[in-house]
Amino acid sequence: MTQHTVRLGTVQETLLIPLYGRAVENRKPEPALRDARAEEIVASIDYDFARFDDGPSLLGSVLRTSLFDRWVRDFLTEHPEGTVVEIGTGLNTRYERVDNGRVRWFDLDLPDVVDLRRTFFEDTRRRTMIPASVTDASWTESLPTDGPYFLAAEAVLPYFEEKDVQRVVDLLADRFPGSLLALDTTGPGMVDTQDEHDALSKVDARLRWNCTDPARLADWRPGVQVLASHTLVTLPSAMYDELPGGYQEMLTGLAAMKLPTVEDYRLNLVRLP
16 A cells, blocks of 8 residues: 655644544444544555554544534535535544535645545545644635535644734634634633643643633634534533444543543534524
């Protein structure tokens, strides 16, 4: 098999962590998420993925992705012909997991990431890659003028400075009023200890945005509504009930420990004003 060399910017390199997490998960007899495509992509990339082995963050990234998948599926159940935008898509394969045959899909990321994506994915009639930064408003011109829209920003905004996150929230609210936005937030428990983190300590990128409460977004943009906010140990009951028994036991044990690094990392679904 041909192996592709990866040349990515500092923050962009972090996309390889959740990719590897899904690939590892796919090999398990009872996975929380199936993603054979991720396993194929990992096998074709020349990169030392083993540096991320044996750490809990791989499973954490899989659980985060699985919850975002659920939110997108729920949106498409209500709006089968809606538009989904993956902000900072990396090498995500969410489209392959949730496509309903009718959705209009956009994969947005920086040019070096889109160049890498084009090694494995192609544009189609309903799916388009956009090489741009989310902070550059021009990318929104590529989207249909009518919604509804679901915007997924998974493992993206915590790497921005707060002023840039605020700029993104304003941009999205201006361009896509009333839309759903899924995003993760992290507080000091994780930001202050990332040099010892099992995955982040292996890369040069660092978390910048410290947000202990996603309701703070309404301070920047009045009218933002937090519809759901979960930690990795307080997942929706329907999702928790579908997890393998061993994962349920592990999450129950983590919840009892009340670790700051776990409790201040949140997965949020908000509605833009």
